[in-house]
Amino acid sequence: MSEVLTKSMARNIFYGGSLCFIAIFVGLSIHSHRYIVTTSTADAELTEAVAEGKKVWERHACINCHTLLGEGAYFAPEVGNVMERWGVLDDPEAAFEVLDGWMSSQPSGIEGRRQMPNFGLSEEDTRNLAEFLLWTNKIKTQDWPPNDAG
Numbered sequence: 203m204s205e206v207l208t209k210s211m212a213r214n215i216f217y218g219g220s221l222c223f224i225a226i227f228v229g230l231s232i233h234s235h236r237y238i239v240t241t242s243t244a245d246a247e248l249t250e251a252v253a254e255g256k257k258v259w260e261r262h263a264c265i266n267c268h269t270l271l272g273e274g275a276y277f278a279p280e281v282g283n284v285m286e287r288w289g290v291l292d293d294p295e296a297a298f299e300v301l302d303g304w305m306s307s308q309p310s311g312i313e314g315r316r317q318m319p320n321f322g323l324s325e326e327d328t329r330n331l332a333e334f335l336l337w338t339n340k341i342k343t344q345d346w347p348p349n350d351a352g
Contacts, residue, residue: 243340251330252337254330255337257330258327258331259334262321262323264281268280270338271338271341271347272347278316279351281335283339285332285335287351291336291339291340297332302328305320305328308320
């Protein structure tokens with residue numbers, strides 16, 4: 203073999219390597235999409251109430267204080283598993299009642315404790331937020347968060 207790398211050899215290596223890595227990238231993208239759709243959210247049905255609950259979550263910028271599945275600020279507790287911690291994972295009405303009670307009691311006024319504002323959510327917004335939090339609790343997160351308290 204020649205000690206010299208010609209222009210055509212360099213071009214062929216570049217194009218061949220590029221095509222190889224593009225094929226790998228496309229394959230991994232398809233695999234990731236299939237995993238997300240069929241595995242991680244298979245038990246969590248995405249409904250209109252869940253989508254509206256996410257809008258409530260975004261409108262009030264809850265992620266500025268709370269984490270959701272590890273993403274967000276670490277000022278307030280993780281809420282990706284809050285419905286499980288509250289013991290209302292299988293009862294949407296109980297989830298609404300507990301969340302409504304919690305939200306309406308804020309700020310708690312307990313000295314030395316961080317205070318959550320009272321957003322004055324409507325019953326519909328609270329129900330939708332409860333549905334969203336129930337949905338996030340059903341996502342298969344590969345044991346995240348690492349402990350029950352988030």
